Each structure stands twice: as structure tokens, then as C-alpha cells.
Amino acid sequence: MGFDIRFQVLTLPGNPYSEYRSQVRRVEELGFDIAAVPDHFCDWANPPAAWLECWTLLAALAVETSTIRLASNVAQIPLRHPGVLAHQAITVDQVSGGRLELGLGAGLAIDPGTEMIGLENWSNVERAARFGEYIELVGLLLSQEVTTYDGRYYQACDAVMNPSSLQSPRVPVVAAALGPRMMSHAARWADTWNTMSFDPDFNAQIDELGARAQAMDELCSAVGRDPAALRRSANLFDARARAEGGRLRYYDDDDLFERLVRGLVAAGFTDIGLYYPSDPGQIPSFEHLALDVIPELRH
Template sequence: MSTHALLIPNVGWPELLARAKRLEELGVTTVWVDDHVLNPAHPEEPWLDAWSVLPALAASTSRVRIGPLVANGILRSPVVLARHALSVDHISGGRLELGLGAGYAAADRVAGVPMPFADVLTTVDGALREMPVLEGFPSLEPRARIPLTIAAHGPRSLALAAKFADRWVSYGGFGLSEAEHFALTRRRAATFEGTSVRRMLLAGSPAVTASAIWSSVAAVTDFVGRYREAGVDEFAFYYPPGPMWSDPRADRVFEEYVTGSR
């Protein structure tokens, strides 16, 4: 089973790089980076730009896959976003996973909305699938296209994910009880039954996960098992988990779980 980790870029580059390298040592499948103009929860905190961080991670790691979770579709034009993706994929030697979403944070709206999300998806997916789709848009290395992960929650975006995505990702929702979160995730995951789309859940922060999964390895294992029964194939966890939970056990439990699940 694939285990992924999401880095929140609210620390300096040396610390963020150290976290990414530790995750690579632990054997996680993908190190993802959050993509916003500002920290959505704490706009006053420092924040590094995802598409500045990703090429640096590409050059500083060797095995782990990398990507934005998710590239914010309202911050860049589809062509610029596709060019970012192609460049980082080239630098990393083909290790990029492109996550893409419509954006939800109010602070990101200052960038404007370049076009409807469906058009963003069409342009980006086409550019990554068959190069060159646009005149003057050559691929650096002709090969299979970059895998596309799409964040989706509503019926229209779920339908777009079923059409375009290699992987669907959801955090469930904010402020939900365990029962509400589980039922909603199961209903959304059912959208992809009968398709080849992998289904991934972002979890581990108290903001989106009501249960204290980092209290023990058994707790996170139970959480993963229940959601696998609901149709989830893969899990991405916020990293590091310790500051999220203010629990000294969290980091140890995370590492024991990741190394034990390989």
C-alpha cells in the first residue's frame, strides 16, 4: 500500500529539505508540497512557494516522488502550470506527480481566476498527455505523461476527476464528525468504482481528522483499515504529525507506521 506525506512549507528551506530527506529515508512513496499564496490557516506565518520548492526538492532527492498537493488552479494559467510540471519532471528524472485543484483558500483569490477549472484540466491534461499539444510547447523527453492527481469534492469536480485523473484525492472536509467524514468519503469514493482511478485520502491533521490517529500504531492502522473498506486506496499524511497533535508520541508513531507498512 502506498503511503504519502504532505509538507506544509511554513518553515525555512533547510528545515523543509531535512523533512523531505527524512521522508525519503523512511520510504514514503511521494513527498507532496502544499500550494497557496499564503498559509490558509495562519497568513502571518512564513510561507515558501510550492513551485519554487519543488525543483529544489527534485535536485536534492533521488528516489522519492514529488509533487504539489495540489497545484492551485486559480494561481497560474494552464500553460504556465504545465510548463512548470514538465520542467520539474525533467529535473527530477521523471519523479513528478502533478496534483491539481480549483483552490479553496480566500487569500488565493487575489490572483484571480484565469478560466473555469474544467478548461484548466482540459489544457493541462492535454499538454501532459500528448506533446506538443500547443505550438511551441515541446516535451523535453518524449515518454509516458506525468501522472495527474485531481482534488474533488462536489459532483461536477468528481465527474471531471473520473474523466481526467489517474488519482483522486480528498481531505473529506473541515469540522466533520468521524461518522460524517467516513460516510461522505465513502460516497465520493464510489464515484470511481469500475474505473482505474486510484483514490487517496489526506489525513492526520486535527482540522480534517477527528480521531487521534497518532496516539498509537494500532490507532492509525485501524483508521487506514476502516477507510480502505470505504474505497480508499492510498493515504497522504500531514508531516510532521507532532506539531499538529502537540503529542510527543506522534512522530514516533508515524515513523513506526510508515516503516511497518512498506
Template sequence: MTAPRIGAVMWPMRSWPEAGEPWRRAEDLGFRHAWVYDHIAWRGTTPWYDAYTTLAAAAAVTSRVRIGTLVTSPNFRHPVPTAHAIKTIDHVSGGRLTVGVGAGGTRRASDAGILGGDWTPGERASRFAEWVELLDRLLTDPETSFEGEYYTAREVVQEPGCVQRPRVPFVIAGDGPRGMRLAARYGTGWVTSAHGEGDEPYGIVRSRLEALRAACDAEGRRVDDLVLLTGFNEEPWLESTGAFADLAGRYAELGITEIALHWPRPGSPFEADMKVFEAIAAEHGEAR
């Protein structure tokens, strides 16, 4: 059993250059990856700066830590300009970008419906599937034309393409059958939280992993990076280094390979002792 690698979820709430310091600090602390949520506002929180612009800036002030979205939202992004931004950031970062993709939030206080329309769960899932398919083609094919139910692309040239080949890795967030099929088909990774109804967190993740493995078997491939996004239930991830080690060990037994911890944010549900956060990084990170 290999211990999960750890990453930090960053808060794009400060302007640059002040906002660059936590990204540099995340790298110095030894976090394997650093992520940002992709929203216009998050649960009503503003300011909330653009995820892709933030990642480009973060790439310029770091050199080792992998960076990415957790996750990109189809609520307000079209795959064509998104693919263009992805290629650019992959070059700026020297091939350190990972793109997380999800179906998009349903909360009006974040970004649901900001472009008009209220989609049913089925429509949201269908848009998500088409979005991922088109993004994959835009980042891998030399030229892409696509006529879908929701998205269109005409003679989009891919070159020079991504630094990472055949394209940047995708980690797909999807707890339902359609999302897991997308992860199995297009993802090098899958992301989940231990949040759900009807079971304790560990049991929720275990049952979801069983379903994911079945989806992978159906596609004839496997997903290697299993990302657990923490902080959405009562598990004491940042209570102490011992509490973190115990939880990380339990989830590693399930096959979780990556743990994403929120950077402590005072006055929020993600408030935590920064000294504990740094001690966890010192014990479990990759500092050089």
C-alpha cells in the same frame, strides 16, 4: 485487502537549505510520497514558499520518494507555464512527480481572488475543467493551440516531454459531480478528505467513493489511486500507532490506497508527537 501506502504533507515555510532536511527525512522514514500545498499563503500563514520551486529543490535532495502538489491551484497559475515547470521537475526528479490538481481555494487568506475577480462556484468549476483539459494536452500533444473561455495557448511545443509517459500522473481533487468526472477522465488518482457536512468522516468518504465509481463507469475507465488527505476532522490519525492502524484498515476496506499525513507542526492544528509520527512510518512505510 492491501494496506494503504503512506505519504507526508510538507510545510513550505522555511528557506533552503534548512527546508531540505524534512524532505530527506521523509524519504529516510519510508514515506511513499511527500506533498506540498500550492498557495501564495495558506490560511494567512507566511512565509509560504512556492510549491513548484520547492518540489524542484526537493527532487534534487531525494532519490526515491515520489513528490507532488496536493493540489495545484488554478487560482493563480496558467496551464502553459505550469506545464513547463512540470516537465522540468519530472526530469529533475527522474520521473517521481505526481501532479495533484484542484479547483482552488475560496479563502481570501490563502489565494482566492488575488489576481482579481470573485468567481461563482459554477465559474470556478468551469475554470477547473478547462485548466485540466489544457494541461493534459500541453503535456501529451507534440504541439498545442487552444482557445477556451478562460485560457489560451498558441503553438506550444511539448518536446522533450515528461520522463513519465504519456505524461506525469494527475490526481484530481473534486468531491462534486464535475470534479469526479474530471478525475474519471484525466486522473490516475483522486484525492479527498473526510471533511464534510451531514455525516461522520467514514460515511462521507464512502458516499463520495460510490459517486466516483459511478463517474468512472460513465467514462469507461477507473481511477486506481484513491488518496485520503487526513487532518481536517477529529479522527485520531497521529494519536498512536494503534489508532493509525485502525483507521487505515477501515479506509482500506473502502478501497483507499494512499494516506497523506501532515508532518507535525507545533503550535498549529497539525501538532502531534513526532515519535508517534516516526513510529507510524517505521511500521507502515517503505524504508530501506
């Protein structure tokens, strides 16, 4: 397909809205392609911390920005019926002028928000089974005026979506997947596959993600899809950051950053996901990479 390389920035919604809005506007000014918002009931790693809601933020950011694409990274399927989520997504797509990417994930079994609001904490096996139906039904709702669906877990009966997606053929769907079963759902139903590695060794991360990308080629072929027709997104996660006060090693080392990006691109990834610095001292480095390094890497 020859997709262009895109760079996404995940901004954690733990600041007052005025500060959060300024962060996203700056991400847009710096030329990034996508601003992403996580979706949890609370900060799952620190529940008492401040935390703003994903879809309310995306709607607000649709008005506060003009060019950058907006994404949920990723919407947790336990929190909403697929019909409600599709309606939210279409609304944000309309408000933003067609700039939404709908990221979906199965959710975390260790997320404390599940117990906080009385949701059933599904097993990982059930999460994956539900996700297959969920992403299929959401894709139908985003692309059809009227949808009927009768699955084991989810149903829709003459569900009307008016207006529909502003983008054609519909809002792009991003599926977060690490293991084979979730990856097979991504291969079948998603426009973009999103994944990541939690290995603290960056060299091991690139190897792991490269192997996973090869496995995705096989899964696409198994469902009759051209592997080149699927965008591939990887989040650059630093497993040591929390223990080091939030500092991300790849913002302190241009050579490391370039090596990681080039390794992912060589493995077939088209979208590179970064994290907005939680350490204010790294913002100059983050902006330097955006202005001086990433433009060269795009080529």
C-alpha cells in the same frame, strides 16, 4: 488494477528552507512513497506567517532527494495558465528523474492570496467549469509535442513542449475533488483522484469517504472508464488539530491510525495522505508509525 497502497506526507512550507529540506529528507528515509507540497500565495489560514512557493520548492527537492516521489497537493489553477504549469511540471519531472505527481485543484474562494495579488475570485461554479478545461489541456500539454486547444476559458496555439514528460505516457495528474462536478472531471481526466473529509468525527469521515468512493465508481462508469483504473487518494485530516495546538489524534493512538487506514483501504482508497507533525512532540510517534506500523499495513 490492483494498485499498491502508497503513503503520502504533506509538509507545510512555513519553516526556513534548511529545516524544510531536512523534514522531506527524513520523510524519504522513513520509507514514505510521496512527499507533497501545498500551493498557495501565502498561508491561507495565517497570512502573515512564513510561506515558501510550491514549484520552486519542488524543483529544489528534486535535487535534494533521490527515491521519493514529489507532488503538488494541490496546484491552484487561479495562480497560473495551464501552459505555464505544464512547463513547470515537465521541468520538475526532468530534474527529478521522473518522480513528479502533478496535483491540481480549483483553489479556495476564501484564500486571501487571491485578493493580495489582484486575481479575480471566481465563483465555485466557474472554478469547476474552468477546472474541466484546465485539467484536459494540461493532460494534452504533458503528453504531446505540440498542442492546440480552444476552450471557453483557456487556449493554446501550436504550443511546443520540448522536452516532454520523462514518465510514460506522461506525468501523472492528480485531481482534488469533493463534489460531483469536480469528481466528474477527475473521473474523465485524472490518473488519481484526491479527496478528504472535514468531519471532526473520524468514524463519520470514513463513512463519508466511503460513500464518495461509491459515487466515483458511478461517475467513472458514466464516462466510460473502468473505476478500477483510477487511483484514489484520501488525506487524513484532523479537524480538531488546530484547536489542540496542532496535535493530530491519529499520531497518539496506533489503534486509531490502523483503523483509519484499514477503513480507507476497504473503501477502495489506494493512497493515504498524512500531515507532517506541526507539534515536534509528535515526531517520535510519526516515526514509530512509519517504521513499525505502516510496513504491516502495506500488506
